[in-house]
Amino acid sequence: MAIKITVWNEDNPLESSPDVLKMYPEGLVGAVADMFQGAEYEVRRAWLSQEEAGLTEEVLADTDVLIWWGHCKHWMVPDEIVTRVQGHVLRGMGLMVLHSGHESKIFQRLMGTQCSLRWHEMNEKERIFVIEPSHPIMRGVPLHFELEAEEMYGERFDIPAPDALLALGWYHSGEVFRSACLFNRGYGKIFYFQPGHETLPSYHNPHVIRIIQNAARYIARDRQLDRELHSDFAEALEQL
Numbered sequence: 001m002a003i004k005i006t007v008w009n010e011d012n013p014l015e016s017s018p019d020v021l022k023m024y025p026e027g028l029v030g031a032v033a034d035m036f037q038g039a040e041y042e043v044r045r046a047w048l049s050q051e052e053a054g055l056t057e058e059v060l061a062d063t064d065v066l067i068w069w070g071h072c073k074h075w076m077v078p079d080e081i082v083t084r085v086q087g088h089v090l091r092g093m094g095l096m097v098l099h100s101g102h103e104s105k106i107f108q109r110l111m112g113t114q115c116s117l118r119w120h121e122m123n124e125k126e127r128i129f130v131i132e133p134s135h136p137i138m139r140g141v142p143l144h145f146e147l148e149a150e151e152m153y154g155e156r157f158d159i160p161a162p163d164a165l166l167a168l169g170w171y172h173s174g175e176v177f178r179s180a181c182l183f184n185r186g187y188g189k190i191f192y193f194q195p196g197h198e199t200l201p202s203y204h205n206p207h208v209i210r211i212i213q214n215a216a217r218y219i220a221r222d223r224q225l226d227r228e229l230h231s232d233f234a235e236a237l238e239q240l
């Protein structure tokens with residue numbers, strides 16, 4: 001059965017800035033959506049200016065993994081949509097939060113912290129060290145690889161201790177960062193992955209693409225489990 005993926009971005013891809021479109025002709029939503037080709041995936045693209053921020057009840061009920069990229073417009077996402085997404089995650093939908101999605105309302109809500117971090121934009125070299133090579137998300141990924149240019153995200157990253165810490169990023173300026181983190185919330189899994197500044201080529205890197213593909217498969221909603229969810233739990237979630 002195909003994994004149903006919804007790739008969400010705050011920008012309508014056609015209205016992305018020229019610098020973004022130069023790097024990613026179909027915007028970030030297109031860059032990420034294009035990582036999922038073939039019959040094993042059903043991919044939908046959604047963005048903020050659509051009705052109900054592109055995340056209607058029908059869309060989320062038909063989504064196994066929601067991939068979230070946002071930066072400047074986190075505050076524009078309506079709270080009721082955040083609550084709706086939270087409910088779907090707790091019922092089993094996977095959520096992948098990329099790069100500057102760290103301060104999105106939905107990630108803050110699910111973490112219970114500010115999710116702030118230190119940063120500077122110097123387009124410097126980043127080396128990513130895989131520290132859990134046996135984890136399915138890191139299958140086929142070398143023990144370390146380099147991105148020639150990324151935005152520096154540094155500690156302290158204000159998140160609760162991840163249920164699994166899969167990779168660390170080191171930057172030429174000497175900073176370090178927990179760059180690949182996995183969390184469990186309710187019946188759902190949440191994966192945060194740091195690379196992906198909008199004007200830099202990280203989403204063309206084969207190792208970054210591999211990690212995002214592996215993660216989508218790993219965190220996808222377990223539809224069998226979804227059907228078996230205890231009704232009391234489902235009712236409690238409706239009170240959110």
Ligand code: ZN
Pocket residue numbers: 099100151196197198
């Ligand atoms: Zn950035």
